[in-house]
Amino acid sequence: MVVTRALLIGGGEVPAASGRTTEDLDPYTGEVYAIVAAAGPEDVTRAVDAAHAAFPAWAALAPFARRAVFLEAADLLDARSEEAAALMARETGATRPWAYFNVGLAANILREAAAGVTAPRGEVLSAQEEGALGLAVREPLGVVAAFAPWNAPLILGVRAVAAPLAAGNTVVAKPSERAPIAAGLFVADVLRDAGLPDGVLNVVTNALEDSAEIAETLIADHRVRAVDFTGSTPTGRLIGAHAARHLKPAVLELGGKNSVIVLDDADLDYAVDAATFGVFMNAGQICMSGDRLLVHDSVAEEFTRRFAARAAALPTGDPGHPDTVIGPLVSEDAARRVAALVADAVAAGATVLTGGGNPRGAVHPPTVLSGVTREMELHYAEVFGPVCVVDTFADDETAVALANDTENGLTCGIITENATHGLAVARRIHSGIVHINNQSVADEPHAPFGGVKASGYGRFGGRWGIESFSNTRWITIAGRQARYPF
Structure with missing residues (x-):
């Protein structure tokens, strides 16, 4: 049976405005596993509309309420491990041990995100003026564009959205064309079922031939305030260049040798x-x-x-x-x-x-x-x-x-x-x-994860992930009225 999936925009599952779809193939058999909506630029704009509209309420939601969503999502993901393993095998050719590892680590990334929601953010600063108070306050950015790859679809699909959401941002996610469900729609399903409000996470899937146009449209939207990309170094160079052109910060986790x-x-x-x-x-x-x-x-x-x-x-x-x-x-x-x-x-x-x-x-x-x-x-x-x-x-x-x-x-x-x-x-x-005294493959959700040189810049994990997707503001409170020279 062929699975069919639509875009997720504003909490609703909707077709692409053009009506186009694209095939999602099983790499082992070559058969069509799923048919998903193939978004165009107008769908990207709709998704950003929804994320932008949802941002004020999500950012203002009590931290303990936000934290509860992530903890519930982690438990739901653990409970759906068999479903996830079957999905990853059909969509990416993943073996069962790799799929179960994805589930376990992705669930713990959600739990670490929950901890980040209520972790202290900001500092009290020394002030030059007597009786004044200085504050360095971290605040969410707004809408984040998140790109998730296919190779570890649950780990990296969750990582693409967890820290931005925990920091109080809303997200438009563009999963890889090779894993539109596992790296995007399935992750969103789990978070929605855990109580994530409508519009906070939106997912646009697309045909392979449209990937550059979709990415450029998403990054160029003036309401998108940061870019979160995991993928190959060649593609990361293009994403980083687009983000720089629009003066938007980016976290790039790219290839390795x-x-x-x-x-x-x-x-x-x-x-x-x-x-x-x-x-x-x-x-x-x-x-x-x-x-x-x-x-x-x-x-x-x-x-x-x-x-x-x-x-x-x-x-x-x-x-x-x-x-x-x-x-x-x-x-x-x-x-x-x-x-x-x-x-x-x-x-x-x-x-x-x-x-x-x-x-x-x-x-x-x-x-x-x-x-x-x-x-x-x-x-x-x-x-x-x-x-x-x-x-x-x-x-x-x-x-x-x-x-x-x-x-x-x-x-x-x-x-x-x-x-x-x-x-x-x-x-x-x-x-x-x-x-x-270990090999090169290891990942822990609380540790700073990322590379140097052509392996990218910025860090995921723990407080570093929250800091990557928030902004530091300086706020002062005067203890008395100031005197001015004129």
């Missing part, structure tokens, strides 16, 4: 386990995935042998099967792109340790390569698939240089039994996040 560094004192059993997870979870379609494994010379041969064997044994195929680890990529085009990166590297001299070859539909085999050089596209390109490169180093200086040899700077993992050594290396890595 992340390393997992295995130091000479690492527990190899643990290192292989950690690297396997960091590289192959969600078939490598995570911004934090470990594209590069940098291994100390003294343990490289043994580590590589064990890791390649582990990769070769990972079950692949149907995301609905409980044992599947490597499900399909988001589309057959995505799988062909990854295969082309591997083929290009092999043609230029790289060695395939396991995997490689042509994908089966959207399913690309888990692949490990060595001998990838700086002249190959794979050295710098974000793979976003179940592929990694193993390289070696003789000392910390070389490991740091290899890890930093990328325009990105999102995350890094350092596997070591010596935390002091790990910290010394971590301090030299140019990334927004480093995990010592």
